[in-house]
Amino acid sequence: MTSSTGPVGLYQYDAVDREFVHERVEQFRGQVERRLAGDLTEDEFKPLRLMNGLYLQLHAYMLRIAVPYGVLSSTQMRRLAHIGRVHDKGYGHFTTRQNLQFNWIKLAETPDILGELADVNMHAIQTSGNCIRNVTTDQFCGAAADEVIDPRVYAEILRQWSTNHPEFSFLPRKFKIAISGSPADRAAVKVHDIGLLAKRNAEDEVGFEVWVGGGLGRSPFVAKKARDWVPEADGLAYLEAILRVYNQFGRRDNMYKARIKILVHELGIEKFLTHVDAEFARIRGPKFALDPELVAAIQARFAPPPLADLPGHCPEFEAAKASDPAFARWVATNTVAHKAPGYICATLSLKPIGGIPGDATSEQMEAVADLADRYSFGEIRVAHEQNLVLAHVRKDALHALWTELKAHDLATPNIGLVSDIIACPGLDYCALANARAIPIAQGISERFADLDRQLAIGDLSINISGCINACGHHHVANIGILGVDKKGVEFYQITVGGNAGIDAAIGDIVGPALPAEEVPAAIEALVNVYLHYRKDGERFIDTLGRIGIQPFKETLYAAAA
Amino acid sequence: MPLLRETGEAVADAWTILPDDRPVPAGGAVVVSLKRWREERETLAGRDAPLGVLLPSGALASDVAPDLQRLGLIALDFPKFRDGRGFTVARELRERFGYTGEIRATGHVIADQFPLLVRCGVSTVQVPDTAKLDQWQAALGTLTIAYQKAVAGEELPLSLRRFKVA
Ligand code: HEM
Ligand code: SF4
Numbered sequence: 001m002t003s004s005t006g007p008v009g010l011y012q013y014d015a016v017d018r019e020f021v022h023e024r025v026e027q028f029r030g031q032v033e034r035r036l037a038g039d040l041t042e043d044e045f046k047p048l049r050l051m052n053g054l055y056l057q058l059h060a061y062m063l064r065i066a067v068p069y070g071v072l073s074s075t076q077m078r079r080l081a082h083i084g085r086v087h088d089k090g091y092g093h094f095t096t097r098q099n100l101q102f103n104w105i106k107l108a109e110t111p112d113i114l115g116e117l118a119d120v121n122m123h124a125i126q127t128s129g130n131c132i133r134n135v136t137t138d139q140f141c142g143a144a145a146d147e148v149i150d151p152r153v154y155a156e157i158l159r160q161w162s163t164n165h166p167e168f169s170f171l172p173r174k175f176k177i178a179i180s181g182s183p184a185d186r187a188a189v190k191v192h193d194i195g196l197l198a199k200r201n202a203e204d205e206v207g208f209e210v211w212v213g214g215g216l217g218r219s220p221f222v223a224k225k226a227r228d229w230v231p232e233a234d235g236l237a238y239l240e241a242i243l244r245v246y247n248q249f250g251r252r253d254n255m256y257k258a259r260i261k262i263l264v265h266e267l268g269i270e271k272f273l274t275h276v277d278a279e280f281a282r283i284r285g286p287k288f289a290l291d292p293e294l295v296a297a298i299q300a301r302f303a304p305p306p307l308a309d310l311p312g313h314c315p316e317f318e319a320a321k322a323s324d325p326a327f328a329r330w331v332a333t334n335t336v337a338h339k340a341p342g343y344i345c346a347t348l349s350l351k352p353i354g355g356i357p358g359d360a361t362s363e364q365m366e367a368v369a370d371l372a373d374r375y376s377f378g379e380i381r382v383a384h385e386q387n388l389v390l391a392h393v394r395k396d397a398l399h400a401l402w403t404e405l406k407a408h409d410l411a412t413p414n415i416g417l418v419s420d421i422i423a424c425p426g427l428d429y430c431a432l433a434n435a436r437a438i439p440i441a442q443g444i445s446e447r448f449a450d451l452d453r454q455l456a457i458g459d460l461s462i463n464i465s466g467c468i469n470a471c472g473h474h475h476v477a478n479i480g481i482l483g484v485d486k487k488g489v490e491f492y493q494i495t496v497g498g499n500a501g502i503d504a505a506i507g508d509i510v511g512p513a514l515p516a517e518e519v520p521a522a523i524e525a526l527v528n529v530y531l532h533y534r535k536d537g538e539r540f541i542d543t544l545g546r547i548g549i550q551p552f553k554e555t556l557y558a559a560a561a
Numbered sequence: 562m563p564l565l566r567e568t569g570e571a572v573a574d575a576w577t578i579l580p581d582d583r584p585v586p587a588g589g590a591v592v593v594s595l596k597r598w599r600e601e602r603e604t605l606a607g608r609d610a611p612l613g614v615l616l617p618s619g620a621l622a623s624d625v626a627p628d629l630q631r632l633g634l635i636a637l638d639f640p641k642f643r644d645g646r647g648f649t650v651a652r653e654l655r656e657r658f659g660y661t662g663e664i665r666a667t668g669h670v671i672a673d674q675f676p677l678l679v680r681c682g683v684s685t686v687q688v689p690d691t692a693k694l695d696q697w698q699a700a701l702g703t704l705t706i707a708y709q710k711a712v713a714g715e716e717l718p719l720s721l722r723r724f725k726v727a
Contacts, residue, residue, distance in 0.1 A: 019706060020704065020708075023706065027704060031673065044642065044671050048673060160708045161708060164704065164707065164708065165709060166648065166652075166707075167645075167681055168645075169677055170642070170643055170645025170648065244653075248646060248649050248650075282657060
């Protein structure tokens with residue numbers, strides 16, 4: 001979009017940013033031509049297409065489109081809907097990396113698709129490959145009441161810094177950075193290669209708590225704290241130091257041991273940090289400092305939306321809740337407090353009962369774009385839980401929004417509940433999968449179809465991955481489900497006790513893997529154990545913490561036997 | 562094998578990369594392995610002709626840091642183009658150790674890496690005989706914007722100024 005039509009609260013690309021994205025499209029067009037002419041081998045072409053978001057999957061190419069820090073405009077959303085309709089099968093898949101994937105793409109069409117994206121300042125740059133990936137953050141950034149610092153500003157700084165970084169484009173393995181600006185950490189920063197918690201010190205200065213070496217996959221690790229405080233000015237220098245140590249010492253002999261988490265684990269955090277500190281001591285200082293003027297300039301480009309001056313108490317909103325219990329229930333699960341009085345953040349569930357987690361049709365995308373224009377300043381966010389967010393809705397308009405969302409099947413009141421399941425594409429699409437993930441999610445969702453029952457169960461995360469790569473974050477779910485292959489048959493290993501938040505934890509395996517048809521009943525059995533032992537106000541994870549895994553084990557294997 | 566300067570221009574190669582089993586000639590610009598440099602440092606340093614060292618991937622810039630005055634060329638081996646350690650070594654040689662001699666990328670690099678190598682401080686790239694030089698030269702001008710300052714001539718803050726580079 002041009003700045004005249006651009007919505008507020010979105011980073012406005014200027015001419016230079018736009019030129020860069022268009023040049024990248026032309027670069028990729030040239031790479032495709034060289035590949036087709038045989039000037040590049042497939043081996044050489046692969047990382048180039050990956051750095052442009054293009055994967056070869058089971059049935060077709062998959063194109064992963066960046067949604068930097070998960071924020072997009074209604075114009076961009078309409079373009080995604082259009083691409084879904086013309087180049088895919090009429091839908092797209094929102095992912096745990098706040099991105100969008102199209103699963104049915106033709107290689108020959110990709111340069112044109114990238115061109116269409118570039119017209120609305122979108123791209124697929126660094127959504128894949130062994131480079132610094134698209135930075136992720138809190139879906140309520142710039143809006144949440146509990147926010148200390150708007151993480152978008154720093155996420156954008158990181159986007160610029162990492163874009164086509166000359167030194168760090170051929171790392172041992174992919175590199176994921178997440179940043180949160182609220183103590184609640186909705187960005188799962190501790191399971192990223194680098195996690196940043198932006199905060200303020202007693203002098204009201206901005207700095208970062210830095211976590212390093214987290215990750216999931218076949219060896220899951222919760223990140224270790226590298227520094228409690230890195231001043232804003234030194235933030236990039238510190239990241240450069242970490243990346244440089246990783247680029248020099250990270251393993252390249254075995255791709256399964258190439259992530260930074262393995263380096264941190266094998267060296268030990270102290271030794272690792274000795275290297276980082278030495279590098280940091282050398283490169284910090286004026287030459288590598290982040291200029292406060294630049295920070296201010298970027299801040300200015302995230303213009304806050306022109307929020308009306310409203311009272312905190314909204315009688316229409318209270319009345320609607322009182323007279324419409326279904327609305328009240330949706331408000332209870334699908335909204336969070338906004339920092340401005342009279343406003344609220346609404347989550348649009350992409351998890352209808354029995355649906356495919358994260359899938360949205362082109363019609364739904366267009367509907368969301370229209371609703372965003374009318375209710376939320378034309379701005380939409382993608383949550384890593386694979387839902388969408390309208391972040392700045394007037395409370396007095398919320399009932400009207402909800403009514404419209406229902407018509408598009410986007411108002412399931414299940415955020416944070418048992419049917420708000422994260423699932424990777426699994427064997428339905430993915431060439432690496434052991435087992436399907438989507439039908440398992442659908443089966444569990446249907447088993448718990450009764451929304452009152454879900455509400456009674458309360459906060460509970462279920463995540464499913466189709467193989468040990470853990471794209472579905474199963475390790476950090478309260479109940480995690482991992483597809484494994486037992487002599488050609490799809491089986492599922494269940495873990496409990498994982499947590500993706502500020503007190504991140506990796507789940508423990510409950511027992512032997514189960515066949516697909518037993519999984520929904522097994523999940524129900526686990527939930528029933530919790531309900532049986534639950535004390536007032538306890539979440540699943542709290543009860544589990546108090547009583548331990550044993551009762552769950554016994555019940556699960558009694559139930560399955 | 563053709564040799565390209567950071568401008569994309571093909572230039573004559575003044576250096577001979579010497580396998581370890583070949584004797585070191587008395588004259589002429591030669592490049593020896595890091596291993597040989599370590600073992601024969603005294604004799605090699607006494608030679609009255611230009612000397613370079615070939616760093617295998619995995620060697621660090623600090624491995625040759627004490628000798629930089631004596632080395633007219635440092636060649637970085639890229640065993641596989643995906644092995645990006647050389648980018649860091651080049652940048653450290655320039656930025657941390659102030660090396661001003663020639664840094665050469667050898668081994669398996671691809672045209673798309675050429676501009677990145679140059680921005681990290683590499684001065685020459687050895688390209689395969691089969692390479693289409695126009696593609697390599699074009700690669701230098703494909704992206705005219707960089708979000709980070711290149712190593713050479715760096716005075717401004719690290720990042721976040723977009724630079725016209727081509
Ligand atoms: C469909 C094709 C996909 C393929 C081939 C694929 C491949 C992989 C691989 C190989 C890993 C393991 C990396 C490692 O541990 O070194 C991984 C991890 C991961 N991928 Fe995917 N992935 C796919 C889809 C997705 C999707 C749909 C998402 C969600 C956006 C996703 C997000 C992630 C995340 C969050 C992780 C684990 C966290 C971590 O990086 O440690 N991937 N993927
Ligand atoms: S977890 Fe495995 S099956 Fe699922 S998307 Fe990732 S690689 Fe594919």
